[in-house]
Amino acid sequence: MANPKKIEKRKKQILSVAEKVFAKKGFQEATISEIAEQAKVSEASIYEYFTTKQGLLFSIPIEAAGELFDKSEFHIKLIRGAANKLRATIYLFMMTYQENPDFAAIIMLILKHNKNFLETEGHHIIRNGIKNIIVIIEEGIDSGEFRSDIDPHLIRSMILGTIEHIVTTSLMTGHPTNLLEMVDPIIDVITAGICAKGLSGSNCCPLGITNQ
Amino acid sequence: MANPKKIEKRKKQILSVAEKVFAKKGFQEATISEIAEQAKVSEASIYEYFTTKQGLLFSIPIEAAGELFDKSEFHIKLIRGAANKLRATIYLFMMTYQENPDFAAIIMLILKHNKNFLETEGHHIIRNGIKNIIVIIEEGIDSGEFRSDIDPHLIRSMILGTIEHIVTTSLMTGHPTNLLEMVDPIIDVITAGICAKGLSGSNCCPLGITNQ
Amino acid sequence: MANPKKIEKRKKQILSVAEKVFAKKGFQEATISEIAEQAKVSEASIYEYFTTKQGLLFSIPIEAAGELFDKSEFHIKLIRGAANKLRATIYLFMMTYQENPDFAAIIMLILKHNKNFLETEGHHIIRNGIKNIIVIIEEGIDSGEFRSDIDPHLIRSMILGTIEHIVTTSLMTGHPTNLLEMVDPIIDVITAGICAKGLSGSNCCPLGITNQ
Amino acid sequence: MANPKKIEKRKKQILSVAEKVFAKKGFQEATISEIAEQAKVSEASIYEYFTTKQGLLFSIPIEAAGELFDKSEFHIKLIRGAANKLRATIYLFMMTYQENPDFAAIIMLILKHNKNFLETEGHHIIRNGIKNIIVIIEEGIDSGEFRSDIDPHLIRSMILGTIEHIVTTSLMTGHPTNLLEMVDPIIDVITAGICAKGLSGSNCCPLGITNQ
DNA sequence: AATGAATGAGGCTTCATTCAT
DNA sequence: TATGAATGAAGCCTCATTCAT
Structure with a gap:
């Protein structure tokens, strides 16, 4: 399956967007919703890859x-x-x-x-x-x-x-x-x-x- | 009058407590409610002296x-x-x-x-x-x-x-x-x-x- | 004494300002504070002449x-x-x-x-x-x-x-x-x-x- | 799917309750909390469907x-x-x-x-x-x-x-x-x-x- | 008579997070 | 795996109102 690859790709995609958003807005002002939107992923999906908003940041x-x-x-x-x-x-x-x-x-x-x-x-x-x-x-x-x-x-x-x-x-x-x-x-x-x-x-x- | 003095004292009291609380908890985690409580002042009173939570921090x-x-x-x-x-x-x-x-x-x-x-x-x-x-x-x-x-x-x-x-x-x-x-x-x-x-x-x- | 006259004058002054402010802002948006300020009277003074904000409006x-x-x-x-x-x-x-x-x-x-x-x-x-x-x-x-x-x-x-x-x-x-x-x-x-x-x-x- | 239907139903349910509450209490006296309670919906849910208390009223x-x-x-x-x-x-x-x-x-x-x-x-x-x-x-x-x-x-x-x-x-x-x-x-x-x-x-x- | 100062009370709104599908 | 939908939890802030002076 291409699963592991796809997963990794999605994760990187989210991380990349999150980096941009956190950098621009700071931690508190950034929202999962905005990251999800920009990453073209549902908010819930983010929680498939990262445990919490803070966990995402730390990754x-x-x-x-x-x-x-x-x-x-x-x-x-x-x-x-x-x-x-x-x-x-x-x-x-x-x-x-x-x-x-x-x-x-x-x-x-x-x-x-x-x-x-x-x-x-x-x-x-x-x-x-x-x-x-x-x-x-x-x-x-x-x-x-x-x-x-x-x-x-x-x-x-x-x-x-x-x-x-x-x-x-x-x-x-x-x-x-x-x-x-x-x-x-x-x-x-x-x-x-x-x-x-x-x-x-x-x-x-x-x-x-x-x-x- | 004791007015200007009292006001100044109150303000300093609030600032002093706020400094402690913000230092300990950070800006987001700190709450006006906690500062008010520790300063023995009502939350509303804080807003008599400072326009906003952030304004308090910046002061x-x-x-x-x-x-x-x-x-x-x-x-x-x-x-x-x-x-x-x-x-x-x-x-x-x-x-x-x-x-x-x-x-x-x-x-x-x-x-x-x-x-x-x-x-x-x-x-x-x-x-x-x-x-x-x-x-x-x-x-x-x-x-x-x-x-x-x-x-x-x-x-x-x-x-x-x-x-x-x-x-x-x-x-x-x-x-x-x-x-x-x-x-x-x-x-x-x-x-x-x-x-x-x-x-x-x-x-x-x-x-x-x-x-x- | 000119007291009764003064009182009446003050009351009219407040009413006149209140009329203007309520008319412009509506009841909820208008504040006693704004009325007091414009009437050059303290907020507390308004309560010497009118029982409540609503009472003022009704007057x-x-x-x-x-x-x-x-x-x-x-x-x-x-x-x-x-x-x-x-x-x-x-x-x-x-x-x-x-x-x-x-x-x-x-x-x-x-x-x-x-x-x-x-x-x-x-x-x-x-x-x-x-x-x-x-x-x-x-x-x-x-x-x-x-x-x-x-x-x-x-x-x-x-x-x-x-x-x-x-x-x-x-x-x-x-x-x-x-x-x-x-x-x-x-x-x-x-x-x-x-x-x-x-x-x-x-x-x-x-x-x-x-x-x- | 029952999605669009359910959403529409929920929205109507909220609107219907809101109509009742606003009619009875007026805009200011009515609270989102009361509307949510009567509509058997969380307050937050109301904000899923309507941007604001006023927006709800206008809808x-x-x-x-x-x-x-x-x-x-x-x-x-x-x-x-x-x-x-x-x-x-x-x-x-x-x-x-x-x-x-x-x-x-x-x-x-x-x-x-x-x-x-x-x-x-x-x-x-x-x-x-x-x-x-x-x-x-x-x-x-x-x-x-x-x-x-x-x-x-x-x-x-x-x-x-x-x-x-x-x-x-x-x-x-x-x-x-x-x-x-x-x-x-x-x-x-x-x-x-x-x-x-x-x-x-x-x-x-x-x-x-x-x-x- | 006049007011400076203080506050009680409470509501809207925002999000991170969850879960059934 | 992916997400639509729902919500729990909280906090800031605003004012009308009071009271001592």
Whole structure:
């Protein structure tokens, strides 16, 4: 039977519409009715695929987040140098948000502040994914590329916080923002802030800008 | 007459309770009925002072935000050196959020993502308040304390984003976090990242940590 | 003291504003708050003069209706001939409604259908006032001016119904209507309909139009 | 399927109950809750069929008014003579109101004075329906049955105003009234008032009463 | 006499969700 | 599998009205 395929297709169709609607209206303002209508599916059908409205919401980021972190992990392996890896990470985040503003809105404006999201699959994927940032920073410290007195979690908070702030501001104001242009300025300041003194070039600070 | 006083007192009483309830439950889950009950006021009375449930929410940050930025502005004047001023700013933010987690929750978990908040008095106060950060950074550039190739808005985004990420994470997980302890590590990385090369001591990097 | 005068003045002021507001908004949509505001009086003050919102409404027509019927009664005495008297009556009604559309609206669009109004002073005045129409018609029958087979109450219903329909339609559509112009056409048909056969001239049919 | 039938049945059931409740209590005093209860339907279900409490009200007269005017139009065609046609029209109106006092109350006590009703389907039906009265009168004038100096709109206002006044008075006082008994006396006066002089018998004045 | 301040009371409406078909 | 149809559950908000001052 083509059933499993059809089911999967329908599910994706619903998820795709839901992403759009939630992104545009927010969780409360979005209605199952509107999602059903746009997905050309009955409201009851949505409940065939998702347990609740919240469950539907929480299912949205699973795929995209998975892809992001898979891609991230893959590329990181190809890159040498912690600073370069951090740059790649930031770049992939920004690229993802740039290319998929609805996904960005769901993450930044809805899920990030939803305590119920904490124990869901989507959140596990994200939490797991950003562990890599810690690993990269620790590698940088171990290799001497980064100062040894920095706290990897703090640095990650700075990186993620910066990304979140920029993306959120862009979403909230609606001003078109070129997120990719901001990657280098960000990584520049970060690496300048955490690189071990005296290091430069390929060892640290991907843009060659250091405070030597 | 005791009128103006009483009114002000009642209003503050309602705002204070509302802050607590909204912080705990979020906007949707919080009910006017619960706020009224806890404030020992009738539901109708709340509508004497605030036009709408959302209007009540938007009124909450006005006072505290005003105080924060007033204090901020005052202290900044007393401090010499852009890096030191940035540190003071971060410190005051963190202190405010540390001392008033309910206010922090309202800002970080509710208002920051509410587009309707954008055109309110509370948002104007905040937007105005954080302009000072730009000014400080520009001063630092002009004085030669900071590198001239940095974008003040980006630096501010990094500072605010970092604060927001840390505070939000703390609120979301519920883990007790000493926010004040994070001030120096943050400002350390930031200043290391943006200080002009060769600078140190009293001119930049308040903690004396530089990448010289 | 000038108290009684002041009180009376205030009361009239409130009534006058209430008439305007009720006429414009209808009973339900009008609010005591709006009336108080426009009358430059506190809401509580309105309750010094009128027991309830409905009581205020019911007080509105008392004065104008009294005047109308007093005037009516006075003029009727000066006129000879039942048909002429009917014409004068219709004329005075139309003139009153023409000159005071707010009063007309209160009567036609609000009070006429309010069962609670039935037992009030205002209604007594009106009910009493329109008894005169019956008297006139009966006089016309007795004098031989009108056919003896007509039912005075029905004729009155026709007269009042016609007036009400025309005034109501004018109020509802908002189209400016010259009510006075309609007096003669109305009385013409009525008298033609009820005049005893063979009568004409000054005895019946004020306009000299008969079906002889 | 029984779907369309069931839906239609439910809708009619709600409309029927709503007619009763609105007629008894008026619009404001009637509650959706009461209508739902009496219709043995949930309140929410009412909103499946009608957009709003007011929308429900405005839907009530559509069917009955449609029937009345359809019937009216049909019978008018069978009758010769404008006066006879007018009589039939009045008769059908009175019969409808006599047989369905709730419908009468909705029309006379609620809708007739509601400006929001003006642009609804129900009002269009009514407005359209009473155009026929104009047509009949014009025919009467053209055929020489009625005087040529009468204004058809005024005559219609007299007819409708008379009906409305009588029905409204009956509804307001609650006195049982035989509306059908009033048809002939009304049409008698009207036709006597508007028939061309000299006419009688089958040409005008259906009851044979003229002012010849 | 006048009113500022407070509230009781209650209805409409919206949706997520369910279930029989 | 798909959905049409039905509803339970709740909450915001509005005002007329009161009463202490």
